[in-house]
Amino acid sequence: MVPGEQPDEASLVEAAKGGDEAAFEALMRAHASAVYAHGLRFFGESSTADDVVQEVFIKVYRSLPTYDGRARFSTWLFRVTRNVCLDMLRKGTRRPVPVDPIDLVASRDQGDHAQFVVDTIAIEEAMRALQPEDREALGAVTIFGLSYQEAAESLSIPVGTVKSRVFRARRTLVSLLDTEGGDR
Numbered sequence: 001m002v003p004g005e006q007p008d009e010a011s012l013v014e015a016a017k018g019g020d021e022a023a024f025e026a027l028m029r030a031h032a033s034a035v036y037a038h039g040l041r042f043f044g045e046s047s048t049a050d051d052v053v054q055e056v057f058i059k060v061y062r063s064l065p066t067y068d069g070r071a072r073f074s075t076w077l078f079r080v081t082r083n084v085c086l087d088m089l090r091k092g093t094r095r096p097v098p099v100d101p102i103d104l105v106a107s108r109d110q111g112d113h114a115q116f117v118v119d120t121i122a123i124e125e126a127m128r129a130l131q132p133e134d135r136e137a138l139g140a141v142t143i144f145g146l147s148y149q150e151a152a153e154s155l156s157i158p159v160g161t162v163k164s165r166v167f168r169a170r171r172t173l174v175s176l177l178d179t180e181g182g183d184r
Helices: 009-017 019-041 046-066 072-093 101-107 115-129 132-142 149-156 159-177
Strands: none
Touching: 009 019, 009 046, 009 072, 019 046, 019 072, 019 115, 019 132, 046 072, 072 115, 072 149, 115 132, 115 159, 132 159, 149 159
């Protein structure tokens, strides 16, 4: 990688596959927030989301030579992230934090705190209240930026199912976050 030059993602991937640590670090920086957000939405705990980021990038580092470039890097990374989360769940090392949608609505009416913090917490709680398959489809499309087709391939479901899950997730989020007739 040449200093001062902004390579595209494909160039970064090829350089990282060739052992360029700076290229791998650039890929990590570019995608760490999406991986963290997926882990946070999957498990509902920031410490577990940090563990997900660490596990994903260890796995990516080890598996990068097998990445064939047929799918976008973000699509491949989403699959790796999803598999790491599912593996952690299966092994019983981590469990998602359950959220009751009824408690979610009640918790929105407490105190006069910084609006940004309140909104962020409410959105995270609302995301955790979604059905796991809806949350996963929404995350693939919104956090990782996958097309419906790419999300369908990553999740091994039809495109129409991805569309309906994303629609249902968005509708549920609007319903959970809509207070007092939509004052926000």
